[in-house]
Amino acid sequence: MIYLLCVLLLLIGLYGVLVKKNLIKIIIGLSIMEYALFLFFAVIGYREGGTAPIITKGFEKAVFVDPLPQALVLTAIVIGLAVTALLVSLAVRIYEKHGTFDIRKIRRLKG
Amino acid sequence: MNLIVLFVAIPLGAAFLMPLLGRVARKIPDILANLANFSLLVLALLATKQGLVVYKIGGWEAVGGIPIGIYLVLDGLAVLMLLIVNVIGFLATFYSVAYMERYTDKPRYYTLFLLMIAGMNGVILSGDMFNIFVFMEIAAIASYALVAFGTEAEELEAAFKYQVLGTVASCFILFGIAIAYSLTGTLNMADMSRVIAQQGIGTPVFFVGTLFLVGFGLKAAIMPFHAWLPDAHPSAPAPISAMLSGVLIKAIGVYALCRVLFNVLGLGKVSSFLYILLVLGTLSMIAGSLLALGQRDFKRLLAYSSISQIGYIILAFGLGTPLGFLGGLFHLLNHATFKSLLFLNSGAVVYSTGNRDLKKMGGLSQRMPVTGTTSMIASMSISGIPPLSGFWSKLIIIIAAIQAQQFIFALLAVVVSIITLAYYLKVQKLAFFGKLGEAWQEIKEVPAVMCISMIILAVLCVGLGILLIPGIKAVILDPAVEVLYNGARYAQLILGS
């Protein structure tokens, strides 16, 4: 069930990217897509009754959730940060040139 | 060779040193970047002599036969791709020494360039699903920034479009990786391949395969996913266009797609999936060439032509026969050389005339003999005129299609080859032959370093046909074909060593 929620979130993000006309909203849509996937990874790694996979005093032999997806999510978050930062700076530069975030007004290139 | 990690480590180290040393003296960025790429070129040539190498990062050995660390794998296919990336990469850096003078901030340009090389080498060597994703993103983010490097309105817009589509593609790939991980419980590609072979190829594997096809297909600009390429590739500085069209879409698109589909998911023998590749390849082949026919902008025409030629490669892989793989890989290699050369030519034209519109050019060979001749060679090679390299790879693809009883696809490949000849003749006629335009009486040939890069690539275009001579073919092309055709053996080889 919760997997479907992640897919739904992914589709909401995709909708935002495809339909919205504002550069910032497109960036938000992309971020939603990414976060849906992070959630999906975290859900995959869940084990029944598991705790955080950190060995501390008194928790050496507990049931841990799968730590690998969490490591992957951390890496993917860092990549997502780089992507978002670059996209935002591009959007700001485009705003400087055109004075608008509306893609209908700044479209010069033809497919 | 215990040093295959240097393919990733050298460009990364050079990229990190660049901002520290770049401001000390003006010549340092040029020297550092060329040194790094030259050492990579030497390493790539040395790598051809190696057999299969499995490198375990951090020295983490497998526990009970199950790999736990990150693996780097050098096999026949990886050697071929490393050669392509590093040869073109070195020539493009060499070309940049003169070409990038007019842009400010060379250190930053080289930093991004080296990061892109590091990312591509990483994708090629990685033996781990998630690491493919990470390196792919390094290469892709560097390329987004490089497309926007000129910071003019068009370049920014193209970069934005490219990055949005690229990020959507990455999301699909990440989704695929997540499902593959939950199916198999491992990220190591060899181990994943073994588990999938045991479980059998069911619907979930097809779903993962489709996700990867969409994701990597977007990165490779296969037909329904090609919209970003004609904007992004022409907007970058010329050496970067050469890298993007010549190498990047192959390393993080075609190569990663083949590696994942054939070696990891084991879809290389599933005829329905291969048929999808066949159809998509043919579609992009035809549409790319038809769209290229109508272009007036030199670089945009080349970009559409890239879509068309990638179509050939995907078509050849979709045949699923050894000859098809041979043709596809050989065409991939050839396309890397002649398309990079053509983009460098277009860069030379822009450098001298400041103009990309074909209609305004004319007679440029009189003033720029090196550019004219080399672009002539590249155009003839890409259109498949014997005895240039492009002829042989197209011939192999067509023969392979006939052998696989796909006569319609063979016919279409021939037709598209003729269309290719038509639009390259148009380029030659409009730009390099005819009467010299009045505006261009004063132009000069480009500086020597740019000429040297173009001449070396032209020599490669003429001479790459020798790779088909049996003795040489057994060293470079055959191992690569073997990897793709016997996809299931991948797991055995890696886990066994």
Add this chain to the structure above:
Amino acid sequence: MRGMTLIVKTITRLIVGLIFLYGIYIVFHGHLTPGGGFAGGIIIAGAFILLVLAEGSEELSTEVKKWRASLFESLGIFIFWFLAMLGVFAGTFFFLNLLPKGKPLELLSAGIILPCNIGIGIEVGAALFAIFITLAVLKGKGDKE
């Protein structure tokens, strides 16, 4: 960008040092508790960003700040690269943990992980601050037009 009111400025001056210290703590305990170079680096960058937001970017010479930030960024990532390459220089594997491991759950343990975390902390903190400064400067230009 203009600075904020006196209240914000005063509070910021009081707590910014604490935030910075907390970031360093997170970086140094990355191998023992949740956190590490990335999380700590973000907090360190947060301290600087708070300072700029409160005081305003007009009085700061942002060009110099940006240049220094990217210098530190390169330095941090270069440290990380160098530590990873130690294994190759010693003739073994990339990222091999060469240093003595020490006793588990102590600060000076886990070999190269602690220095790696420090490298990442410098890199992330400087990079994020550089991104912020760049965007703030760009934004300022847009307002004037």
